Amino acid sequence: MPAVPAVAAAAPSVPLDDTLFDRIPRAALPALLARMPKAELHIHIEGSLEPELIFKLAQRNQVALRYASVEALRQAYAFTDLQSFLDIYYAGASVLLQEQDFYDMAWAYFEKAKADNVVHAELFFDPQTHTARGVAMETVMRGLSRACNDAHDQLGVSGALILCFLRHLSEEDAFATLEEAEPFLELFIGVGLDSSERGHPPGKFERVFARAKELGLHRVAHAGEEGPAAYVRDALDLLGAQRIDHGVRSIDDPALMRRLAAEQIPLTVCPLSNLKLCVVGTLADHPLPALLAAGLVATVNSDDPAYFGGYLNQNYLETFEALPQLGPREAYILARNSFDASFVSDLRKERWTEMLDAVFVEAANSGA
Ligand code: HPA
Numbered sequence: 001m002p003a004v005p006a007v008a009a010a011a012p013s014v015p016l017d018d019t020l021f022d023r024i025p026r027a028a029l030p031a032l033l034a035r036m037p038k039a040e041l042h043i044h045i046e047g048s049l050e051p052e053l054i055f056k057l058a059q060r061n062q063v064a065l066r067y068a069s070v071e072a073l074r075q076a077y078a079f080t081d082l083q084s085f086l087d088i089y090y091a092g093a094s095v096l097l098q099e100q101d102f103y104d105m106a107w108a109y110f111e112k113a114k115a116d117n118v119v120h121a122e123l124f125f126d127p128q129t130h131t132a133r134g135v136a137m138e139t140v141m142r143g144l145s146r147a148c149n150d151a152h153d154q155l156g157v158s159g160a161l162i163l164c165f166l167r168h169l170s171e172e173d174a175f176a177t178l179e180e181a182e183p184f185l186e187l188f189i190g191v192g193l194d195s196s197e198r199g200h201p202p203g204k205f206e207r208v209f210a211r212a213k214e215l216g217l218h219r220v221a222h223a224g225e226e227g228p229a230a231y232v233r234d235a236l237d238l239l240g241a242q243r244i245d246h247g248v249r250s251i252d253d254p255a256l257m258r259r260l261a262a263e264q265i266p267l268t269v270c271p272l273s274n275l276k277l278c279v280v281g282t283l284a285d286h287p288l289p290a291l292l293a294a295g296l297v298a299t300v301n302s303d304d305p306a307y308f309g310g311y312l313n314q315n316y317l318e319t320f321e322a323l324p325q326l327g328p329r330e331a332y333i334l335a336r337n338s339f340d341a342s343f344v345s346d347l348r349k350e351r352w353t354e355m356l357d358a359v360f361v362e363a364a365n366s367g368a
């Protein structure tokens with residue numbers, strides 16, 4: 001018996017007939033990847049803070065930085081693991097103080113998302129990083145949600161917010177954060193779990209995730225990025241996670257792979273992040289093709305694009321360039337998966353799928 005199920009059982013239906021993908025030459029892939037509509041489901045909004053904006057906000061708010069210039073800061077972006085990145089990421093976020101700062105950061109992201117033909121983004125934010133510095137929960141919430149509203153109205157990109165608990169902090173701190181966020185329940189759609197994974201298993205947050213469920217919130221969790229496949233199973237069983245962020249270490253556990261495929265649990269995979277944080281040695285070694293071949297609902301995302309070398313289209317482009325197993329069919333499936341795995345209505349998913357189908361039919365008919 002094969003270790004994992006075949007792809008056909010779980011893959012989304014494809015437009016028209018399957019030969020459509022064969023009519024699209026590989027040379028047309030970069031333009032197609034860029035042009036196709038897509039959703040982004042794993043982006044830490046604080047990780048979209050570009051060095052230029054960090055310096056601008058530092059000046060505006062009179063915050064001292066450890067780096068003398070934009071160039072010096074950028075040069076520090078050489079990471080050996082998750083923690084080496086997180087240290088710089090939290091330092092960068094220290095310039096965010098006013099509602100307008102959070103707005104400016106999120107608006108800058110939405111402009112990049114629009115350019116990448118992202119139709120919908122579900123943004124993680126880390127309130128504890130800000131409330132610990134004396135910034136009010138309301139300041140964070142209002143700035144980010146105003147940017148989401150304006151992105152919808154002015155750019156036609158929809159956005160939703162997911163509040164992440166920092167897993168290196170205590171359960172008590174997470175509970176206090178959720179309580180502080182309760183007056184703003186209409187401004188965010190779910191909770192997540194991020195920060196240092198090793199030594200902080202999902203079980204630590206079982207009760208706070210149960211409370212989030214009671215409040216009617218969606219639940220996602222980072223698991224299996226640096227931590228073991230067992231953390232993915234714990235995120236499902238103990239936290240009731242509806243999506244797994246990263247999850248690439250699931251590849252080590254055939255039984256878990258079968259479960260993820262059977263239950264169609266989406267994984268929000270971030271290839272450039274995995275490369276920059278040394279989760280994989282090269283993109284050519286990335287498990288994305290194996291995850292897709294096993295019938296998992298894998299998606300491509302940027303994680304912390306200002307730190308990891310690119311926004312969403314750059315992730316697609318570099319990943320497809322490095323992995324010849326990925327072609328037009330996989331591009332279609334990844335975009336479809338991004339819609340299917342999002343927390344929106346079936347009607348909206350259908351609309352985006354029709355747009356996606358039209359782009360692929362046109363690419364097949366023009367042979368380019
Ligand atoms: O990739 C990540 N992993 C965990 N926590 C994070 N916080 C921002 N990015 C990440």
Ligand SMILES: [Zn+2]
Nearest residue numbers: 044194245303
């Ligand atoms: Zn992440």
